[in-house]
Amino acid sequence: MTLTTGPVDAYPEVLRALSRTVLYDYDPAFQHFYENVCLKLQKALETKTVPVILQGEPVLGLQAVAASFFNKADIVLNLVSGAYGDGFGEWVRPHCGELLELRTPFNEVIDVEKVRQMLASRPDISVVSICHHDTPSGTINPVAAIGQAVREHGALFVVDAVSSFAGMDIMPEPCCVDMFVTGPNKCMGCPPGLTILGVSERAWKKMHANPTAPRDSVLSILDWEHAWKAGQPFPYTPSVSEINALDAGLDRYLEEGPQAVWTRHDLTARACRAGIKAAGLEIWAAHDSIASPTTTVVRLPQTVTDTDVLEVARRRYGVIFSIGRGETKGRVIRIGHMGPTAQPIYAVAGLAALCGALGELGVDVDAGAACAAALSVIRQ
Structure with a gap:
C-alpha cells in the first residue's frame, strides 16, 4: 500500500486510460482531444485563461517558471516555510535582479502581516513567490490573504500548488495568483509526467516582455501558449499517454465534484491526526489549524531512525511512507492522503502500520487507541 506524498497510486480509470491507443500528435482526432482536455483543465482551475500543460512532472514546471517568468529587472520576495519553498528561491536567484526572503520555522506558516511589512519596506518588489503546501512540513500557507x-x-x-490543488480549496x-504551478500526479491520482500551469493575462504579458524567456526549449512556457x-x-x-490519463483524472474530479473531493481528503487527514495524537505521538505542524489535509507529518521519537521505520513498515505491513526532506529529514515520517488514498480507511491502515513498526523498534505507542481515535473521527 502506497501512502506516500507522491508519486501516489493512480485511480483505476486513470490506469485504464493509460492503455488507450497512442495517437499521432498531428492526427486531428488527437488535436481536438487535446483541446478538450485543456478546456476541462480550465473548468477545473476556474480560470479566465486556458491553462498550459508542460510535458514533464512539476519540477520541470517550477524550473520553467523560474526561467520564463523572472528577469534581471525583478526584485523578488520568496516566502519560505519549508524545503520546496526554499529550493524555489535557488532556481529563481540566477534569473532575477535581487532575491529577498521572508522565512518562518518549518513547522509554522508565513505571517500575512509580516508580508505586508516587507512589501511596505521594499516598494520595488515586483514578484512574490510561495509554496502553498510544503509536504516535508505538512503545513498550509494562507495564500488567499497573502x-x-x-x-x-x-x-x-507565483504559487507552487503541486501537492495541494484538487485536494483542498485552492x-x-x-x-490573486498570476502563475499557478501544479500537476495531476498528487491529489488527482495520475502518474507523474505532466505540469499544469494556470497563467494570468498579466503573467502572459510579463513573459512576452521578458527578453531572457527561453524559446525552443523544454523550459519554454511561451512556446506552449497557443498549443491548446x-x-x-x-x-x-x-x-500522449499522460494526456489520456489526465483526461480520465479530470473526468473523475469533475464528476465527483471538487467540494466532495476536498471533503474526503480533509476527513482522512483529520482521522489520521487524531490517531497520531491518541498513539502518544506528535504531528510536525505547530497546531492543527495549519496542518495539511493531504499530508500528515509525524515527529519521530529520537530513539528510532526514519529509514528503520520505513523498512519495517514496508516489510512487515506492506505499507510505504515518505521520509522528510531538508530540515525535516531524519526527524519525521510523512503519510500521504492524496487521490485514491484520500479515503478514511487508509488513515486507519496507515496508523496501524506506523504504530506496528514503531512498536517493533521499541517505541511505546498505543496502536489500539490510534485506530479507535481515527474511527471515532470517521463516524462523526
Missing part, C-alpha cells in the same frame, strides 16, 4: 496583499502592492504572485483567481488550440503546432511531441 495574494490579496500582493495584489494591493501591485506585484505579481484556486488561482480567488487567491486544435490545428496549432506542438513545440515538441506531447506525452
Whole structure:
C-alpha cells in the first residue's frame, strides 16, 4: 500500500486510460482531444485563461517558471516555510535582479502581516513567490490573504500548488495568483509526467516582455501558449499517454465534484491526526489549524531512525511512507492522503502500520487507541 506524498497510486480509470491507443500528435482526432482536455483543465482551475500543460512532472514546471517568468529587472520576495519553498528561491536567484526572503520555522506558516511589512519596506518588489503546501512540513500557507496583499502592492504572485490543488480549496483567481504551478500526479491520482500551469493575462504579458524567456526549449512556457488550440503546432511531441490519463483524472474530479473531493481528503487527514495524537505521538505542524489535509507529518521519537521505520513498515505491513526532506529529514515520517488514498480507511491502515513498526523498534505507542481515535473521527 502506497501512502506516500507522491508519486501516489493512480485511480483505476486513470490506469485504464493509460492503455488507450497512442495517437499521432498531428492526427486531428488527437488535436481536438487535446483541446478538450485543456478546456476541462480550465473548468477545473476556474480560470479566465486556458491553462498550459508542460510535458514533464512539476519540477520541470517550477524550473520553467523560474526561467520564463523572472528577469534581471525583478526584485523578488520568496516566502519560505519549508524545503520546496526554499529550493524555489535557488532556481529563481540566477534569473532575477535581487532575491529577498521572508522565512518562518518549518513547522509554522508565513505571517500575512509580516508580508505586508516587507512589501511596505521594499516598494520595488515586483514578484512574490510561495509554496502553498510544503509536504516535508505538512503545513498550509494562507495564500488567499497573502495574494490579496500582493495584489494591493501591485506585484505579481507565483504559487507552487503541486501537492495541494484538487485536494483542498485552492484556486488561482480567488487567491490573486498570476502563475499557478501544479500537476495531476498528487491529489488527482495520475502518474507523474505532466505540469499544469494556470497563467494570468498579466503573467502572459510579463513573459512576452521578458527578453531572457527561453524559446525552443523544454523550459519554454511561451512556446506552449497557443498549443491548446486544435490545428496549432506542438513545440515538441506531447506525452500522449499522460494526456489520456489526465483526461480520465479530470473526468473523475469533475464528476465527483471538487467540494466532495476536498471533503474526503480533509476527513482522512483529520482521522489520521487524531490517531497520531491518541498513539502518544506528535504531528510536525505547530497546531492543527495549519496542518495539511493531504499530508500528515509525524515527529519521530529520537530513539528510532526514519529509514528503520520505513523498512519495517514496508516489510512487515506492506505499507510505504515518505521520509522528510531538508530540515525535516531524519526527524519525521510523512503519510500521504492524496487521490485514491484520500479515503478514511487508509488513515486507519496507515496508523496501524506506523504504530506496528514503531512498536517493533521499541517505541511505546498505543496502536489500539490510534485506530479507535481515527474511527471515532470517521463516524462523526
